[in-house]
Amino acid sequence: MQNSLKSKKSLSKKKGFLFWIIALSLILVGTIVAAIAIGSTYIEAGEVYKVLLSKLTNGAIYSDIGNKMTRNIIWEIRFPRVLLGAICGAGLAICGVLMQCVTKNPIAEPYILGISSGASCGAVAVIVLGGVSALGISSITTGAFVGSLISGILVFAIGTQMGKTISTTRLVLSGMAISTIFSALTNLLIYSAENSNQAKSALFWTVGSLGGAKWGVLLTPSIILIIVIVISLIMSKSLDILLLGDDSAVVLGINIKRIKSIVLISATLLTSALVAITGAIGFIGLVVPHICRTIAGSNHKRLIVLSSLVGAIFLIMSDIIARGLFPPIEIPIGIITSLIGGPFFLYLICKKNYSFGGKQ
Template sequence: MEAVAQNTKSLSKKKGFFFWTLALSIVLLAAIICAIAVGSTYIEPGVVYKVLLNKLSNGSIFEINWNVMFENIIWEIRFPRVLLGAICGAGLAICGVLMQCVTKNPIAEPYILGISSGASCGAVGVIVLGGISTLGINSITTGAFVGSMISGALVFAIGTQMGKSTSTTRLVLSGMAISTIFSALTNLLIYSADNSNQAKNALFWTIGSLGGAKWDVLLLPFIVLVIVMIIAFVMSKSLDILLLGDDNAIILGINVKLVKSIILILATFLTSTLVAITGAIGFIGLVVPHICRTIGGSDHKKLIILSSLVGSIFLILSDVVARALFPPIEIPIGIITSLVGGPFFLYLISKKNYEFGGKD
């Protein structure tokens, strides 16, 4: 009887996970259509749907009876922006799952290693020191990526003693120290800006935006995201065991140092890639994993899938609010994610039955 009960419970969990995956996928598609439709020029969702199908099928499924300008707005401006939002939201959420697992810290997030501070310092340095006029607009992205990789490498080298240490405390403290140093350098650069436009551009970038979305910038973050998701999915059993503690993981045959090093490198590279394009968008990597644990428990295979869907939806809808709240002015998206994510996170941690790792 006990075996039957366990099988029934397991089947019920699978059905629940399938339901949530299907429901969130539908919501994601609806969010994409909504985000493309809303803007300074409103476009009917039906037109958005038809234009996308025509473009994606490389044919003429629907007869073109709409303004050609709408087609250009949808395909060249809004669709790349929405796709970047989906990629960035999924990536930050998955990095949050990985960092919370490695550090076993419920408030860990992708930026805990100082990656966002390093990226901000690199980008602001390019803006303030005049690198745009010398190297072009892509120099901001390059500067951000270089800064984020430097900060990530420093934290990895110091916090893990080049992979020799598994101390979570040492890693987190190293991240905090490096983050503080790069933040101070960023503020110093902003303070030394020659004019208010430089300071404004620098500040806008540090809070995050999807405004730089173009077709040619989507490929790299998408490839990195897919690679990280596949590797994390393959290592999901090891991630589950890590939650039991390092000593128990070693007893069960897990090479803790190797697993942690791989996860840290993956999370650092993915976060650096995303932050270099969109700037520092906060709270997604912190809030989304907790939302998904309340849905699917602490199984990392489920968490990776659910987090990617919820993260995409969250960032896409946040961008809609950022663009639609005070048109035609665009609010930095990091402000919206923090305003929405902060209170929701407080609600989650105020629940009496809330525990890190969720319920099985």
Template sequence: MDINSQETRSFSYKRGFSFWTIFLTIVLIATIIGAIAIGSTYIEPGVVYKVLINKLLNQNIFDSTWNIMFDNIIWEIRLPRVLLGAICGAGLALCGVLMQCVTKNPIAEPYILGISSGASCGAVAIIILGGMSSIGITSITGGAFIGSIISGVLVFVIGTQMGRITSTTRLVLSGMAISTIFSALTNLLIYSAKNSNQAKNALFWTIGSLGGAKWDILLIPFIALVFVIIVSFIMSKSLDILLLGDDSAVILGINVKLVKSVILILATLLTSTLVAITGAIGFIGLVVPHVCRTIAGSDHKKLIILSSLVGSIFLILSDVVARWIFPPIEIPIGIITSLVGGPFFLYLISNKNYSFGGND
């Protein structure tokens, strides 16, 4: 009787995961269409759907009965921005899952290694020292990527001694120290700005925005996201075992130092790539994994899928609010994610039944 009950519970659990995966996929598609429709010029969702189908299939499946300008607005302006939001949201949520696993710390997030501070410092240095009139988004992105890689390497070298130790406390403290140093340098650069326009542009970038989205910058973050998802899937069993503790993982045949080093490198590269394009967007990597654990428990294969979907939806919706709340002014998207994510996270941790591992 006990065996039958366990089988019934297992079947029900799997069915629940399948339901949520399909449901969230549908919600993501609807969110993408809705986000494209909303803007300074409202476009009917039906028109958005028809334009996307025509463009994707490269055929006039639907007769063009709408303003021809809508094709350009949808395909060249809004779709790249929404797709960047989906990629960035999924990536940050995934990095949150990885960092919380490595540190076994429920408040760990992608920026715990000081990557966002390093990226901000690199981008602001380009803006302030280069002058906005002589540089473009490519130079800013390059500076941000270099800064994030430098901070990530410093934390990895100092916090793990090149992978020789696995102390999460040392790693977190190293990340905090590096983050503080880069934040101080960023503030110093902003303070030294020659005019208020430079300071405003620098400050706006450090809080995050999807405004620089273009087709030609989507490929690199997309490849990075797919690569990290594939490797994380391959290592999912090792990630599950890591939650049992380092000693238990060693007994079960896991090379803890190697697994943690690989995860840290993956999280650093993905976060660096995303932050270099969008700026620092907080709370996604902190909140989303917790939400998904209420559905997937501690099974990392399921967490990877659900977190990617929920992260994409969350960031796309946040960007819509950032564009819609004070039109035509666009506020930094990091403000929206913090205002929504902060109270929701407080609700999660105040729930008496909440635990880091979730409900199996």
């Protein structure tokens, strides 16, 4: 009798999870079409759908839809931007799940190791010191990526004593210290900017934007995102056990040093690749995992899948608001994610039945 009840309960959970996957996938598709349609030049959703199908099937379906300018706006400008939003939203949400699990800290996020501060310092250094005029806009991305990697390596080396130990407290404190140092250097660079345009560009980058999206920059973060998702799903059972505590994990045969090292390296690499392109977009890695825990509980396999979908939807919708609130001025997307995410996070905290582990 008990086995039958457990079987029915498990089946019900699987059906509920499948429902959320289908529902969120449909919402994501709708959000993508809406984000492409909305802009300084409004394009009908039906035309967006047909142009995308035409391009994706190389003209086999709906060939020569719309005029050339409309097709270029959709395919060359707005679609790469929306895809970057989906990749970045999903990636930051997954990194948030991983960091919260490893640190067992409900307020941990992808930037807890100072990666965003390192990226900001690298990007601002390129902007202020004149690297943009010499090497082009891609030099900002390169500078940000190098800065984030330096930050990540320093935190990992100091916080883990070159991999000898995985102390959560030491790791977090190292991240805070490195973040403070890079933030100070960033502010110093902005203060020393020769003109207001440099300072404005630097400040705009530090709060995030999807404006640098183009087809050429999507490949690397896409590949890294897929690899991290696969690794996370493979290790999902170990991540579930880590929440029980390090001692319990060791008793159950989990190599916590190896698991935590893999998670930290994966999250650092993915966050570095994303921040290098978009800048520091806050609150996604903090809020989205908590939203998804109300549905998936502490099951990391489900949590990772749901977080990737919700993170993508959340960032694309935030970008729609950032572009459409005060047209033609574009508001830095980090401001929008914070304005939406902050109150929602407070709502979750105020819920009497909410806890870090979620539903079991």
